[in-house]
Amino acid sequence: MVEITIKKRPRADAVVTQRRFFKKTARGKVIKVLRERYLRDDVSCGIHSCRQCASIEESKPTLPSSGSLDHSSFPNGHFVLPDTNVFLAQMDLIESNLFAPPIIVLQTVMEEVRHRSLPLYNRLKALLKADDKQTWVFYNEFRSETAVVREEEESPNDRNDRGIRKATSWYHTHISLARPPVRGQAKPTIPDVVLLTDDAANRQKAEKEGIKCMSVRKYVEGAKESSRLLDLLSAVGSNEIEPTKTAAARQALYPEYLSTATLVAGVKSGQLHQGHFNANPYNYLEGNVPVSTFDKPVLLIGRENMNRAIQGDVVAVEVFPESEWKAPGDEVVDQETTLKDDDADESEEEGDDIEAIREAKVLRAEQAKKAAAERQPTGRIVGVIKRNWRSYVCHIDSSSLTSSHETSLSQQTVFATPVSRSLPRIRLRTRQAPALLGQKILVTIDRWDNTSRYPEGHFVRALGKVESKEAEQESLLLEFDVPYRPFGKAILDCLPPEGDAWVVPPKSDANPEWRDREDLRDLLICSIDPPGCQDIDDALHARPLPNGNVEAGVHIADVSRFVLPDTPMDSEAAARGTTVYLVDKRIDMLPALLGTNLCSLRPFVERLAFSVIWVSAAREMTPEAEIVNVRFTKSVIASKQAFTYEEAQIRKDDPTQTDALTEGIRLLNRLAVQLRAGRMAAGALNLASPEVKIHLESAESSDPVDVEQKELRETNSLVEEFMLLANISVARKIQETFPQTAVLRRHMPPPRTNFEKLQDVLKKRRGLALDVSSSGALAASLDKCTDAAEPAFNTLVRIMATRCMLSAEYFCAGSVGRDTFGHYGLATPIYTHFTSPIRRYADVLAHRQLAAAIGHAPLHASLHAKPHVERVLGVVNRRHRMAQMAGRASVEFYVGLALQGRARQGPPVVEDAFVIRVFRNGVGVFVSKLGLEGLVTFTRETSFDAENYQISVPTTATATATTTTVAVFDRVKVQIAVERDKNTQRGKVKMTLVGPVDLRALSA
């Protein structure tokens, strides 16, 4: 059993044993705090074979009795006792394994470091635990001889300095007492205890008291290997060390916002510009705001100019005079590395401290090297018109924790690092920080005062362990704001009461179901979809007519029969906007009963459909599929077969199959080829996007096994062509009938400036020209962008060109000019979405409008109202964008998992990649095989040539003997690994250059 004792504290010594101080709370209240302190004589000095301390149990001395004999100034051996400022400024030096003297760390010093910077304190603690260092913590405040009391008129800093000096001199006498001279023997050598400090005043006082002391520089100069250690000395000179600041009024770090009235007036008069704020994910000190006045977005450099805006906020910007315009940075600046020593606790002063200085340095360094050519409007944010804050998925930054013990219940201020790189760290106060480490959590931003460097938020809930599939999936949905709750009862009540027993009623004129419906059950209709598809919303047929013409039909699930306007199901579908496809999950827009059963055009059952039927005059060999007639009708169909793309392809290519269904597919294919040719001739773009497919082990375990690029077959294009044709035909029809409210889709031609950079790169690197005058010209010049040696080069250029374009959007026909209806990518004057009503809400609207246009049903009043349609489409556009991003992020996550899986089994993954961007200290690469984009950063000196988009990297460790140049479009080899960020537990894809130069050893 342990020994329980009562520690006695003499009442008479209350001055020494009690500490009394005043504390200011967060609310500004002043509290008097009284703490006691128990002084003891059993605090060990930590030196081996010290006779005085031998009696103290449980002390395991770690310092050698002779000290270190390596320093030239101390032939008798010495111990180093560093002051606080040494740890604050020269941590790198002390951490170096070249710096080997035994170190005595005083409790006073530990506490001061802890108060000044938690991350540094954590480094110090790691240092104390390191095996290769001889360190000892001396609890001078608990030892009765060395405890000091703050005197009247003495600053806390002076008190601490005095405590440090007192401890130093105590050590000195302690060592000599422990080794008394023995008569007849040589005088024992007594090692020195050297006070290391960069504080000149402290040194002076120490010298007066006869204590050995030295500045760090002077000490290092006399040490072994001084030349190498001197390099590690940080530049902060001794004179820059300021004493611990006493509580000063919090300084404003950001300019105040202007009042709302001023903002509105400013925007109206054109002095201010309004736009959405976009943070630069590569450089947290930079952002931009696209505004209509300028071609290029307004650049914002530095924290003050970004003035507390967060990704997506609508802000008002003031643009600087043209002489102050700057070019965007070309360096990767990572928040976590630059600010790793920043402190989460609010009690710290956040004024003009070390971090701010460091940041300013980064910015200056960048600006100095900037070429004047690419200047763009630069400005600052003067106000926020609308905040766009929501909940963000974050990780707790482990280095910002004050206590990481599971049992700790104390409230702590910690940093939460959002998963998205475009967001700043969020400061949050929580009592459960240790339990949240390694979890994905949801954090909401509450406010961002101008005295606080970081926004403040609160913890909403935990999503689960990092990298568990459930947590990642949910965090993805939250991050992209996808509504994923199960459908409520009110919505499910809108379904047919028969449930999945619902069938098309038998044909009779009396039945309202058959009113105005054509019976197409005898047609040889089939559907072609990706494997495993359950929500089949389109089916096709084609047949030669007796008169020699050809009839082709597209049959779309009749969703508007089930989803009626003004029902809870309709409003839910409108709010969801689209079905979201993740790798292992589908978040439906409509309840599964409709989506995968009643509406889904499954084979062998009768289903209601909305059909578009063309009659073409094209005979066997005519090159053009001339459409004679198109009609739209509600119908009842019975699909004869559901094919996958592959099955349909095999069936078509198999000459032995000659049944009517196969012939139908062949006929469809012939027509599709002609349609495609016609479209290409009109100038449609053949774009490329990096699409990959994830192989899952099985549906249940959903462990990714491998990644491969998606394969495109002839039949894919077959279906695509007919869907395009149906959409175009429907668009024409509804636009004719409802010129004010027709739901259409357009793709604006990109501004020419978007292509400038790509054109320049292509010209300089490959001598190729890109004609962007029209989509046709672009398509033609893209076809010429080939490299015989690099078949993937063309795809790469297409991907990069696609990124220069705008995204397509839904719009209301009456809201924009007739001349802007065009679809740039498809090169068609008018377009809509009609063919996937199960998974897109815009299609449901198009269905309703088409039904009204053909006189099947009257149009609901809301679809006559332009503002209503505009509002609904606004939501759908946003959801559509988010769904795309969520899908992509999901693929990315699984690619990461697959990579990890591969790396576990075999050697590190090395893939071919193309350089797509060059930064001052790194290159952006694209791995086409994995559809993965990544960043390779160089830690060593490089020479960067912005004009020619190239960077020279030294090939060997020895200085700049030989260099290799890497430029945009170069093929390189990269090693890909997924590693966890130490602090945030966030899985990060880390790429390292392997070829043409192997940097694995250098960047480590």
Next chain:
Amino acid sequence: MGSRVEILNDDGYRSDGRRQFELRDITMDLSQRGTADGSAMITHGLTQVLVSVFGPREAKMRSQTFHDRAVLNVEVNIAPFSTGERRKRNRGDKRILEFASAIKSTFEPVVQTNLYPRSQIDIYVHVLQQDGGLLQAGINATTLALVSAGIPLLDLVCAVTGGVHSTSPMLDLTTLEENDIPHLTVAIMPKTGKITLVTMETRLHADRFADIFKLACEAGQVIHKEMKRTVRARTRRLVDAMDLGIRSSAGTGENVDKDVAMNEPE
């Protein structure tokens, strides 16, 4: 507040220089205060509690008495100046009522109330200074006050708080520690080893409970020793004083039979 103080550092020191199993300085003062029948002031470190006991006496309201035993009436007053932040608590405060009822239920099985039917024993607890372990101090002071009032007890009740930091148990927590780590208060009857109170307001892992509970019981014995020493010293002083008185007035002193139990070796 995100405190920057380490509860227990790597070298086994707590923030005030104690080690895990070291209790804070205890002082006990049993001197007479005013008209109280018994009173005691106890300090555990910077926590200071004064308890005055009145009774057994006739109850003010007969309706609240029992025909077969005495009623314990505990009233608690927390001085506004007892914490750093001046804060006035009125008597209806839920925390205070809870505190009072904890003391009451702790002592009900210990005080031999059946000896005093239809009467009332008033216990007034004054908290003068707080720095953690308030309940422990309140209970210990009440025990001493009851002793000094000469009310028959089955045993001295000794209370100790214990907490657990990560996996290391600790004893006698300060406010700073109480705010950070899960803790419980145990009151024991040292002779029989029975427990009259265990209270815990924080969550604690079930596996840790046994350790810390046992440890708190051990610590209760240590406090008991301290209490016994104080009580005996006081009694000896009183008895000596009586001795002197008897000697001087009657001149005899042969059969002053002192309480044998009081002289048993420790």
